[in-house]
Amino acid sequence: MITKTSKTARTSIKVPSKPAEKTNVYRNVVRQFNKAADLMGLDPDIRKILSMTNNEIIVHFPVKMDEGGVEMFTGYRVQHNNVLGPYKGGLRYHPAVDIDEVRALATWMTWKAAIVHIPYGGAKGGIQIDPSSYSFTEIERITRRFTYALGNNIGPEYDIPAPDVNTNSQIMAWILDTYLMTMPANERQRCIHVVTGKPLEAGGSVGRDKATGQGIVFSIEKWAEDHGFSLDGASYMVQGFGNVGSWSARLLKPYGSRLIAVEDVTGAIFNKAGIDPDNLASYAKESGGISGYPHAASIDHRTFLSTSADIFIPAALENQITEETAPFLNVKLVAEGANGPTDPDGDLILEKKGIDIIPDVLCNSGGVIVSYFEWLQNKRSEFWELDEVDSKLRHKIIGAYERVHGRVNDYETDWRTAAYIIALSRLEKVYKERGIFP
Ligand code: NAD
Numbered sequence: 001m002i003t004k005t006s007k008t009a010r011t012s013i014k015v016p017s018k019p020a021e022k023t024n025v026y027r028n029v030v031r032q033f034n035k036a037a038d039l040m041g042l043d044p045d046i047r048k049i050l051s052m053t054n055n056e057i058i059v060h061f062p063v064k065m066d067e068g069g070v071e072m073f074t075g076y077r078v079q080h081n082n083v084l085g086p087y088k089g090g091l092r093y094h095p096a097v098d099i100d101e102v103r104a105l106a107t108w109m110t111w112k113a114a115i116v117h118i119p120y121g122g123a124k125g126g127i128q129i130d131p132s133s134y135s136f137t138e139i140e141r142i143t144r145r146f147t148y149a150l151g152n153n154i155g156p157e158y159d160i161p162a163p164d165v166n167t168n169s170q171i172m173a174w175i176l177d178t179y180l181m182t183m184p185a186n187e188r189q190r191c192i193h194v195v196t197g198k199p200l201e202a203g204g205s206v207g208r209d210k211a212t213g214q215g216i217v218f219s220i221e222k223w224a225e226d227h228g229f230s231l232d233g234a235s236y237m238v239q240g241f242g243n244v245g246s247w248s249a250r251l252l253k254p255y256g257s258r259l260i261a262v263e264d265v266t267g268a269i270f271n272k273a274g275i276d277p278d279n280l281a282s283y284a285k286e287s288g289g290i291s292g293y294p295h296a297a298s299i300d301h302r303t304f305l306s307t308s309a310d311i312f313i314p315a316a317l318e319n320q321i322t323e324e325t326a327p328f329l330n331v332k333l334v335a336e337g338a339n340g341p342t343d344p345d346g347d348l349i350l351e352k353k354g355i356d357i358i359p360d361v362l363c364n365s366g367g368v369i370v371s372y373f374e375w376l377q378n379k380r381s382e383f384w385e386l387d388e389v390d391s392k393l394r395h396k397i398i399g400a401y402e403r404v405h406g407r408v409n410d411y412e413t414d415w416r417t418a419a420y421i422i423a424l425s426r427l428e429k430v431y432k433e434r435g436i437f438p
Contacts, residue, residue: 215366
């Protein structure tokens with residue numbers, strides 16, 4: 001076995017000490033898909049096509065460890081569909097990454113891009129790894145070797161990775177550099193859009209870091225407006241305090257809303273008077289998690305789930321709101337920051353309880369929308385200001401929100417199914433126009 005290097009040498013990447021219990025998340029995708037396909041009467045041939053992923057790449061690759069010796073790693077990239085544009089989706093470093101999880105996440109990416117009208121297909125990938133067990137330099141070599149192993153399965157006009165759980169702009173910079181080093185020297189400059197979510201200096205976009213949280217907050221604002229609900233004085237709780245959770249929490253604060261409960265992999269905390277999300281974000285960055293935050297009481301998972309609040313933003317992992325946990329929820333709105341946080345049984349319970357849901361494929365689409373903006377800026381050698389990025393993001397996500405609302409009314413169905421119907425109708429139309437080769 002490999003001896004790991006000291007904690008101080010590690011990246012700031014946080015990882016669960018114990019992975020969430022594994023359930024087959026791809027089964028959820030299939031159930032959600034079938035419900036929408038049945039309701040809209042999706043063409044049976046298109047249904048066959050969209051029920052399967054296009055490509056599933058599994059790579060095993062060796063990496064030299066700091067203390068000598070080699071460890072083998074398993075990486076995945078699943079490309080679900082690219083009829084609307086290049087494959088697009090994040091890379092996750094987590095012990096629970098497996099082929100079914102990546103299939104599910106890739107499929108959701110196809111729907112998401114179609115719902116928000118951006119010219120991308122869906123993909124996702126990752127490495128089955130607990131990154132907290134590896135040093136900064138080991139994570140760099142693992143990332144570079146994974147990129148090399150993927151080879152031409154990714155590319156700026158073909159399949160464009162981005163950050164996801166336990167990956168960040170630093171990891172995107174290593175992928176970019178490794179990919180470019182495999183290109184002929186005279187082609188490198190026109191390929192920096194091979195990844196999005198890059199650091200600004202390496203070709204990233206302003207506003208990408210907060211984009212998913214910003215999109216969630218724009219969606220919540222729209223929901224509040226439509227329901228005549230004042231966000232000023234409203235209470236909210238957040239599960240997961242990484243990129244998506246912390247940005248959502250911080251961006252909701254200026255509306256006068258009060259963050260009262262937070263959970264991450266290190267524990268859960270509560271303060272009825274309000275937790276300052278900016279202060280908590282600094283604390284979590286320093287200490288590697290929210291546990292021990294001095295201005296809130298520590299609570300257990302069940303108490304966290306039962307918190308009485310107006311808005312719940314799940315922004316951690318999938319399958320958090322299920323038949324077992326949904327009965328505890330005591331909120332008006334679930335704004336899904338994570339991908340797949342609510343399973344189909346959880347959905348039914350929330351519906352019975354009269355809890356509104358802004359589904360993941362709409363609510364967390366800010367990340368892929370601003371990734372698209374980054375990609376466009378790279379292709380055009382442009383650099384947009386933050387105001388421009390934010391106002392274009394708002395326009396895209398509010399437009400999608402209104403389209404989904406329209407389908408909810410047309411089909412008298414729930415928001416998730418309505419969102420799927422938009423995606424499936426669009427994909428069906430394109431397949432019918434183009435036909436099936438040969
Ligand atoms: P991240 O790695 O930055 O943060 C993940 C957070 O979840 C951490 O705070 C971690 O402690 C917490 N967590 C992990 N397991 C947990 C558990 N069992 N219980 C409670 N908390 C737990 O990841 P992220 O980029 O913020 O992604 C979070 C979710 O949002 C994922 O579902 C991801 O697919 C989705 N998402 C991310 C983006 C993006 O732009 N990063 C875009 C769309 C959707």
